[in-house]
Amino acid sequence: MKRERRRARSLALQVLYEVDSVDHPAEEVIAFHLAKDESLGEEAQAFMQRLVLGAIDYASELDDLIASCAPEWPVDELAILDRNILRLALWEFAAAGETPLKVAINEAVELAKRFGSDSSARFVNGVLGTLADREAEIRRQLQRNDSRKE
Numbered sequence: 001m002k003r004e005r006r007r008a009r010s011l012a013l014q015v016l017y018e019v020d021s022v023d024h025p026a027e028e029v030i031a032f033h034l035a036k037d038e039s040l041g042e043e044a045q046a047f048m049q050r051l052v053l054g055a056i057d058y059a060s061e062l063d064d065l066i067a068s069c070a071p072e073w074p075v076d077e078l079a080i081l082d083r084n085i086l087r088l089a090l091w092e093f094a095a096a097g098e099t100p101l102k103v104a105i106n107e108a109v110e111l112a113k114r115f116g117s118d119s120s121a122r123f124v125n126g127v128l129g130t131l132a133d134r135e136a137e138i139r140r141q142l143q144r145n146d147s148r149k150e
Helices: 002-022 026-036 042-057 059-069 080-096 101-115 120-132 135-149
Strands: none
Touching: 002 026, 002 042, 002 080, 002 101, 026 042, 042 059, 042 080, 059 080, 059 120, 059 135, 080 101, 080 120, 080 135, 101 120, 120 135
16 A cells, blocks of 8 residues: 555645646546546545645645744745645645655655656655644644634
8 A cells, every 4th residue: 555655645746736737626636637537446545635635735734834933935936845844744744644754745746756846755755844843733723724614
């Protein structure tokens, strides 16, 4: 399952990149990518959908958290890839709570190495490492915001 989750994260990042860069509807982009990659198991497909929809639903809150520890880099000016890797990992460990913190950070760094620029992995690791120190506080904040959305 570990390998499937890694593939699901990679697919989720591709979906988030497309949604963020050209504003296609998330559900359509998810459906397209899942149809294209039929080898992903049902559990991994559901995981990928949760990652994408969670990162999109919480984008504003996640961006505020990212901005709080990288003020010299306005979130809307970050590379689209870096911004979405951060959103994905932050949502995964703080809001979803189904992935251990260190695993989420490691997976984010691996995505940054694979898809990002030469400095992406270091930047992603630094931002997530700073936010990791506030994991419990961030989780509470996102849960409060979640209850307000309902």
